Amino acid sequence: MTTIEQLFNCSFMQNVELQSDQTAQLAETFGLLADPTRLSIVVVCMEREISAGDIADELGLSASLVSHHLRLLRAARMLRAERRGKQVFYSMADDCVRDVLKIMIDHLFTHEHGGSDEPQEGEQ
Numbered sequence: 001m002t003t004i005e006q007l008f009n010c011s012f013m014q015n016v017e018l019q020s021d022q023t024a025q026l027a028e029t030f031g032l033l034a035d036p037t038r039l040s041i042v043v044v045c046m047e048r049e050i051s052a053g054d055i056a057d058e059l060g061l062s063a064s065l066v067s068h069h070l071r072l073l074r075a076a077r078m079l080r081a082e083r084r085g086k087q088v089f090y091s092m093a094d095d096c097v098r099d100v101l102k103i104m105i106d107h108l109f110t111h112e113h114g115g116s117d118e119p120q121e122g123e124q
C-alpha cells in the first residue's frame, strides 16, 4: 500500500508543524498567487515552456509587466527560466508547484464534494 507520504515523496506530510518564519514564507508564496494577472502567467506555464514574449501576447499584457511578474515568480521558485539563444523560456519550477495548482483547480471546478456548500442550520 502506498502511504500519502510515499505518494507525495515528502517527509513533511506526517508532521506538519511550521516555524513562524516558515508560515510567513508560505503565506508570502501563496500571496504571490493571489494576484489574478500573476496567477494567469503561472497557469500559462503549467503545461509547456513558453517565452516571455509569447506569455505577453497570449495574455494581452505588456512585456514589462510580464517580466516584472516573472521576476517575482522566479525568485519565489515557482517558475524556472532557461535561456535558449536570444529567448528565455519559462516553465514550472517542478512538479510540486504544478500539482498544488492542479489540485486546487480540481478542488474548485471538478470535485463533487459531499454535502452542501451552505452551512446547515445551527452551524456557523
Ligand SMILES: [Zn+2]
Pocket: 106, 107, 108, 111, 113
Ligand atoms: Zn477537493
